[in-house]
Amino acid sequence: MPRSKGPAQPPAETGPAAARHLPEATLVRLTQYLRALTELRDAGRSSASSEVLAEAAGVNSAILRKDLSLLGSYGTRGVGYETEVLAQRITECLGLTHEWRVSIIGAGNLGRALSGYGGFRNRGFSVVALFDASPDLIGRDVNGLRVANVAFLEDVLTFTRTNMAVLAVPGPVAQELADRLVRIGVRSILSFAPVVLQVPEGVTLRKVDLATELQILAYHAQQAGQTGLQRP
Numbered sequence: 078m079p080r081s082k083g084p085a086q087p088p089a090e091t092g093p094a095a096a097r098h099l100p101e102a103t104l105v106r107l108t109q110y111l112r113a114l115t116e117l118r119d120a121g122r123s124s125a126s127s128e129v130l131a132e133a134a135g136v137n138s139a140i141l142r143k144d145l146s147l148l149g150s151y152g153t154r155g156v157g158y159e160t161e162v163l164a165q166r167i168t169e170c171l172g173l174t175h176e177w178r179v180s181i182i183g184a185g186n187l188g189r190a191l192s193g194y195g196g197f198r199n200r201g202f203s204v205v206a207l208f209d210a211s212p213d214l215i216g217r218d219v220n221g222l223r224v225a226n227v228a229f230l231e232d233v234l235t236f237t238r239t240n241m242a243v244l245a246v247p248g249p250v251a252q253e254l255a256d257r258l259v260r261i262g263v264r265s266i267l268s269f270a271p272v273v274l275q276v277p278e279g280v281t282l283r284k285v286d287l288a289t290e291l292q293i294l295a296y297h298a299q300q301a302g303q304t305g306l307q308r309p
């Protein structure tokens with residue numbers, strides 16, 4: 078892998094949390110604790126009990142205490158957790174003290190919407206490039222980014238020091254693009270393409286499928302006795 082030419086990688090995490098792999102469900106909840114801590118801190122709370130924090134995050138307080146103990150954070154009896162200190166601890170654990178430079182491949186409906194989403198930047202993710210293959214889109218200004226020609230993917234990824242990529246392209250081209258990303262040294266890929274992608278060890282691939290989420294919702298709705306309209 079061309080490490081000298083490829084995109085920048087943040088330094089490996091150090092410290093206690095780096096030594097272990099946290100369970101996926103814990104990682105999801107850590108992002109919820111971080112959001113809750115930020116809200117509590119902005120509201121002037123310098124500390125919060127596990128119950129208050131759990132309620133703000135929408136989780137069970139026993140689970141919260143267990144999750145935070147995995148980070149070595151136990152809180153203080155009678156005081157709870159210091160919001161600033163805990164927010165910093167979670168930020169470090171999630172790797173959010175590093176700069177994450179995200180390129181989006183595919184400037185269609187989804188890619189354009191994602192590139193304009195303001196919530197990435199204030200969580201530490203900068204969208205640095207947007208690519209497409211269509212002559213109708215290449216060169217167009219989208220949310221302050223000029224759509225780059227995917228033919229120059231490797232050069233632009235290197236130039237922009239991209240270390241995370243989002244695939245918002247049709248399924249049939251997704252694997253080839255994932256392979257190109259991996260070859261240039263991108264190790265974190267989020268795919269919206271409705272296909273199974275293969276990546277080598279050491280590359281983290283996450284897939285988002287809103288249809289699956291809706292199907293799970295439908296299951297729960299049905300279990301709760303709700304019914305949709307009968308499909309024709």
Ligand SMILES: NC(=O)c1ccc[n+]([C@@H]2O[C@H](COP(=O)([O-])OP(=O)(O)OC[C@H]3O[C@@H](n4cnc5c(N)ncnc54)[C@H](O)[C@@H]3O)[C@@H](O)[C@H]2O)c1
Nearest residue numbers: 183185186187209210211227245246247250269285286287
């Ligand atoms: N996972 C989900 O929940 C979810 C939701 C919506 C869409 N999708 C999927 O996301 C993808 C994008 O959806 P959309 O609605 O934006 O589609 P779209 O057709 O609007 O956009 C796709 C874009 O990809 C570009 N493209 C095609 N081949 C390319 C290549 N080789 N390199 C770079 N760009 C290329 C096209 O020119 C187009 O602009 C589709 O695969 C769709 O099925 C997933």
